[in-house]
Amino acid sequence: MTPYALVLHGGAVTLRPGELSPEEAAFQRQGLRQALQAGWEILHQGGPALDAVEAAVRTLEDNPHFNAGRGASLTRQGEAELDAAIMDGRTLQAGAVSGVRYVQNPIALARIVLEHSPHVFLTGDGALELALEHGLPLAPPGYFQTAKTRQQWLELAGQEPTPLSGHDTVGAVALDQAGNLAVATSTGGIEGQRKGRVGDSPVLGGGTYASNEACAVSCTGDGELIMRGALAHEVYALVKYRNLPLAEACQAAVHLRDDELRGDKGLIALDPHGNVALAFNTNVMRRAYRVGEGEPYVAIFRDE
Numbered sequence: 200m201t202p203y204a205l206v207l208h209g210g211a212v213t214l215r216p217g218e219l220s221p222e223e224a225a226f227q228r229q230g231l232r233q234a235l236q237a238g239w240e241i242l243h244q245g246g247p248a249l250d251a252v253e254a255a256v257r258t259l260e261d262n263p264h265f266n267a268g269r270g271a272s273l274t275r276q277g278e279a280e281l282d283a284a285i286m287d288g289r290t291l292q293a294g295a296v297s298g299v300r301y302v303q304n305p306i307a308l309a310r311i312v313l314e315h316s317p318h319v320f321l322t323g324d325g326a327l328e329l330a331l332e333h334g335l336p337l338a339p340p341g342y343f344q345t346a347k348t349r350q351q352w353l354e355l356a357g358q359e360p361t362p363l364s365g366h367d368t369v370g371a372v373a374l375d376q377a378g379n380l381a382v383a384t385s386t387g388g389i390e391g392q393r394k395g396r397v398g399d400s401p402v403l404g405g406g407t408y409a410s411n412e413a414c415a416v417s418c419t420g421d422g423e424l425i426m427r428g429a430l431a432h433e434v435y436a437l438v439k440y441r442n443l444p445l446a447e448a449c450q451a452a453v454h455l456r457d458d459e460l461r462g463d464k465g466l467i468a469l470d471p472h473g474n475v476a477l478a479f480n481t482n483v484m485r486r487a488y489r490v491g492e493g494e495p496y497v498a499i500f501r502d503e
């Protein structure tokens with residue numbers, strides 16, 4: 200039997216000691232555990248990887264302690280502009296949305312793009328129109344804001360975003376019992392980003408990629424770097440064309456052109472054999488996985 204598995208991230212970031220309070224870390228661990236359970240249950244019942252990654256990411260989007268859906272980073276204008284992508288490793292079908300406002304679960308909208316539209320990537324008002332047509336739950340701008348993101352917005356308003364701007368984007372990769380891979384990634388981008396800025400998360404091959412031929416990959420970190428390195432596709436290419444073991448491919452991708460692509464980078468990956476890889480160059484990456492009926496693993500700091 201295929202060793203079904205689910206791997207999640209809740210963002211990779213470089214933090215100063217004490218910057219993440221024990222209370223916030225506890226909320227994030229709990230959120231990862233909940234999302235892991237939501238996606239794992241589907242795989243355990245024999246459901247598809249695509250459903251599992253969507254369910255896990257929806258759970259994290261609904262959780263205000265992560266930068267996706269509710270709790271997303273705000274633009275300089277103080278609004279959440281949400282990006283998400285989902286990809287089916289079996290068929291290479293994919294759906295992506297960017298610059299979406301009012302949609303509570305951008306990953307559900309990306310799934311609708313995948314299933315009900317002839318397109319792959321919709322942005323802004325066009326994406327919102329599709330959400331309205333399909334009756335997805337909407338919410339006013341205040342729903343997405345939290346005390347933390349409002350405070351960050353006040354501090355950053357008017358400044359250029361820095362590479363340290365919080366990365367708690369969420370992502371999931373899954374392998375189901377039929378041997379199919381899938382990936383989903385969702386984000387509010389980086390704190391204080393310009394209106395209209397889009398990062399790597401919804402870009403296929405940038406921050407999100409899945410193919411049964413090699414692996415499923417979801418990235419987090421400085422989106423500008425991840426896109427320029429096409430890191431999700433880099434992992435795929437290293438596995439497929441160089442036959443690198445998944446963990447080595449992930450390490451190589453994180454360190455690709457380190458001099459030019461200097462900044463925070465993290466990724467999670469799974470291959471069709473159920474190998475799990477987690478690679479990051481930061482001191483924090485919220486992460487979790489469960490393989491088959493094995494014990495769930497949940498961690499935040501590098502050295503745990």
Ligand code: ASP
Pocket residue numbers: 210211266365366367368386387388389397398399400406418419420421422423425
């Ligand atoms: N990669 C995301 C972006 O640049 C941010 C993150 O990982 O938190 O939009």
